[in-house]
Every structure is written in structure tokens, then in C-alpha cells.
Amino acid sequence: MLPNQAKNDERTQDTLSAAVIETIRDAASKLTGPKRRQFEAQVALDYLGGSARKAQTVFGWSSKTVALGLNELRTGITCVDNYSQRGRRPCEETQPHLLEDILAL
Template sequence: MLKKSVTEISEDLKSLYIETAKKLKGSDRRQFMAQVVQGLGIGGQTFAERELGWNRRTIRKGTEELTSGQAFIDGRSRSGRKKIETKLPNILEDIKSIVEPKSQTDRSFKSTRLYTRITSEEVRRQLIVQSGYQEEELPSSETIRRKLNDLGYSLKRVLKSKPKKKIAETEAIFEQIEKINREADEGSISPLQ
């Protein structure tokens, strides 16, 4: 018994196939395409390539996945930017050596995280100074901040120094200075006393 050959399908069905394939990814998409082509019968691959804009190699890969029952691992999992540790293998150890002396544990011992007051920008500067990295090869301070979090360090906000509160003697000192200045302006005391 021969399978039917495809001659025509409606425009609605074409657009449904195309939109569905666009919404699917990876193995699901390939297997969907293969099922559609198998349903079309003899000449289905040619028809799908010409009318639906699908790639024959993708359809064949989907057909192999359907017959074997196993999805093929495609190269997408290996694509993208590599971690900074692959480019600079010692970076995590160097970051630890800079941050460790300036870290402390949680006072309440509720967590195992370490707290540090050094900023990620300062860690980046210290990597250049202490470890000899070049400015261009180092990641951004945001990446260093993420690596610090991955290593278990929590960054504490570095507080700006606050002015000390006035003490009681301050007013008396300024009153004395104002008195001396007034007397000097009036000429009642000589400036070299």
C-alpha cells in the first residue's frame, strides 16, 4: 500500500504549521516538523521545504528522532559566553585571597555566609595591583560581585563616615573664639598676646 502524495493544503493549515513550528524549540520542533511531513505522505519533505520554508536537514533529523525515540542533543547547550573561570582559571582563588582577610562571619551564626566591607570595584583594583591582571582581561565589577556571591560572600554597604555629634564643650570653645575675635577687632587686645 502506497502512501498518498501531497498536492495541496489550505492556507490556514499552512499558517498553523508555520506558527506552531516557530513556537516550539529544539527536539520538540524537529519532531513536530517530521510528524507533519510524514502526515503529508510522499513528497512531504519537498513540499514542506518549498511551501512551509522548513529545512530538509532539520526535517530529517526530526524523523530520525521519531524513529529512534531519543532526542538528539544539539549544540545550543554549548553555545554562549564561557564562564570567566575558563578564561582566567585562577581568578576565584585570587578573589578569595583579596577578600578573605577583610571578611567576618555572621555575628548571630544564623547563616554560613561571610560578610565583607570591600566593594567589588576595590576587588577589581586589587586584582590588578596584587595579582597582576591587566585591566582589559578582567571582567566588570558586576561580574566580580556575582562571583563573590557565588563564593559565599555578602557585600555589606560601605557606610560613609558620619560627622561626630557635637559635644557640650564645642559651644563653649566657639564662644571663646568669637569673644577673642571681637576683642581683637575692637583693639582691646593685641593679636600677639
């Protein structure tokens, strides 16, 4: 660990008490999608030197999510979630002849 990193870690621990960390976690849990990523990235920039891995250690957030939020802040481009396309496809879509086969019985 470099001397500057040690100072940054100590500064993080000094400036963020357990109550503040819990408040920030609670605030993040009430947000979703791009707003949550933006919030987590801004907290990482303000308190953790822009480190997604430190945010994972201190707040328990996914480092991939924080890194994506940092990239969104840096570029100004928000990644669109395709949440509605997740999950299992309807059986009508995966097995188009299922209804005909059932009726044929």
C-alpha cells in the same frame, strides 16, 4: 518527475490550503527543540510523504531539522541539544592571566 510524484504534489496542494499551512507554521514556531522537530517530522510524514525537502518548500522549515526529526521518529532516540554551550566563552576562561595582567598595570 515521476507520475506518482506529480500526483503527490497535487494532493499536497489540494489538501493544504494557505490558511492550513500558515496555522501549521504558527504551531511549529511556538515549539522548541525536540518537540518542534517531532512536530515538523510528523507533519512531513502525514502530509508530504516523509519528504524533508518538500517540508522546506511548503513550510519554509530547514530540511536538515526535518530530516533529524524524521530520524528521531524512526529510531525512537531523541538527539540532545547542547544549546548552553553555544556562544562566546568568558574571558576568564579564554585568557586566564588577564586579571593578573590588569592588576599589574
